[in-house]
Amino acid sequence: MEPLDPKDRAILRVVQTNATLSAGAVGRAVGLSQPAAWRRLRRLRDTGVLRGRELSLDLEKLGFGVTVFLGIKLATRGRVSLDDFERAVSAIPEVRRVDHVLGRYDYRLRVTARDLPDFERVLRRRIMALPGVGEVEANVLLSEERLPGPI
Structure with missing residues (x-):
């Protein structure tokens, strides 16, 4: 895998706070077009840097105190x-x-x-x-x- 550049690191900072953002929203946040952001996100997923999208449940509200x-x-x-x-x-x-x-x-x-x-x-x-x-x-x-x- 090629090393991460500053744009890749900026993308990772953005998606760590909200993994459900579209490629267009990620691109706008880091100064890239939607296609360029999509390609970078795809490469980060394909190389295993990004894995899945985590869902966080409030276990206490579900009865697990x-x-x-x-x-x-x-x-x-x-x-x-x-x-x-x-x-x-x-x-x-x-x-x-x-x-x-x-x-x-x-x-x-x-x-x-x-x-x-x-x-x-x-x-x-x-x-x-x-x-x-x-x-x-x-x-x-x-x-x-x-x-x-x-x-």
Whole structure:
């Protein structure tokens, strides 16, 4: 992939704030014609710099008032395939994100639940029942001050 030029970087700043803008609107914001902006957006998507359009749901308004970050250390490394663990944990609907990390834990999970009893049910019946789960540490989200924004 060729390096990003200042116009490409300007386009990325614009679409980070609103990924639904048309190529014409993006072009107007960065000083390009609609066709030129469309070509650049297409190239950025084709090369993988831009991936998808993210929709953000208000989980609390949907009845999910608790978010918990779990650190998972696998107990039997080598006996359980990482792919098998990732496939199994990804099938749990309350698990919103699975990150394979380096450090004390093997995985960091972002789990949403309706309330603490609902989270306890998910933890005991679904997460702790997964193959290879050893040590688990839970951190309850109190507030989220920073949301993803422009880089």
